[in-house]
Amino acid sequence: MDILEQIDFSAFENKSTLNPSIFDLEVDKMKMDVRETLLDVAKDFYDDLNIKVDYTDIWLVGSNANYNWSEYSDVDVHVMIPLSEVSTDKEFITDYINTKKSLWNQSHDISIDIYEVEMYAQDTETSDTIQGGIYSILYDSWVRHPEKMDVTVNQKETEAAIKSFMDRFKGAMKYKSNPSRFSSELDKLNDYLHNERTKGLQTGGEFSPSNIAFKFLRRKGIKDKIKQLKIRSYDTAKSISHGSTIGAYLGSKKQRQLSGSKNYVDKLDKLTAYNEKKGKKDKDGYSDGIYYSVHGVLYSSLRSASKGTGEKKSTIQYRVHSKNPKYTDYKVIYKK
Secondary structure, three states: OOHHHHOOHHHHOOOOOOOOOOEEOOOOEEOHHHHHHHHHHHHHHHHHHOOOOOOOEEEEEOHHHOOOOOOOOOEEEEEEEOHHHOOOOHHHHHHHHHHHHHHHHHHOOOEEOOEEEEEEEEEHHHHHHOOOOEEEOOOOEEEEOOOOOOOOOOHHHHHHHHHHHHHHHHHHHOOOOOHHHHHHHHHHHHHHHHHHHHHHHHHHHHHOHHHHHHHHHHHOOHHHHHHHHHHHHHHHHHOOOHHHHHHHOOOOHHHHHHHOOHHHHHHHHHHHHHHHHOOOOOOOOOOOOEEEEEOOEEEOOHHHHHHHHOOOHHHHHHHHHOOOHHHOOEEEEEOO
């Protein structure tokens, strides 16, 4: 199914009331048990930050502090901290806070009914960037009450924004075989996603096509996907598998000598010469014309690889073609 066919625009529309799972609608205040839980979590999160500057407030912001909540909404809790008092190095403290926030949210799975709790540390100096309703969990009162607005989502422009991003995503995926370039393309993709959202918020507010596109893509797990791909590309670029150097075996002997010990290279050369002399037959009188490297040992057929390792032929066949990083020591080498 095309991703554009999965968009439920009704999920972005305003509701007639605030979220009844969060608020007591009769008194227009946060439910007592919800407030107590969020206070406890926020204080634990603050302690985990391990900084000496006190927080000034704890806010609920985002769609669950407004009328546009939906089943996809998070409970966005912002611990307000004057970060300039923590460090004068703005870039350092921002990176530190974001890292601690990410680790916390990845390590915990707290929810209010079906709504996942997400913790943030918000710089008090940037509090004016938060739009819509703001509820002080600490003081149990509204900092800014949300307003009911007539909202019209520009579906055509939102779909165009999503398609533009997905085209860029597909373009980046073309570089998977080049870890360094792939990582760079993923960084550009992530920057593009956030820059477009920022521009949308500044020009059109929360219901701008760019922000709606960002929310939809986040719900589809695209941010997590980019993060996982970036980690994988970095790990691949930095990993070494001595068995993988045999992939160049049927190429230049000089290159093989540069990439492995001379004794081992000589053994491989003798094995090749022997097989070619015998008409590519292994010691069992059989060769499929393909070499198999398993944990750095070269076999001249699938049968001999199976006998040498004690593994089933089907298992070896699966692993030599698998992209799972666990099986990087299983290689298939086709004779040219």
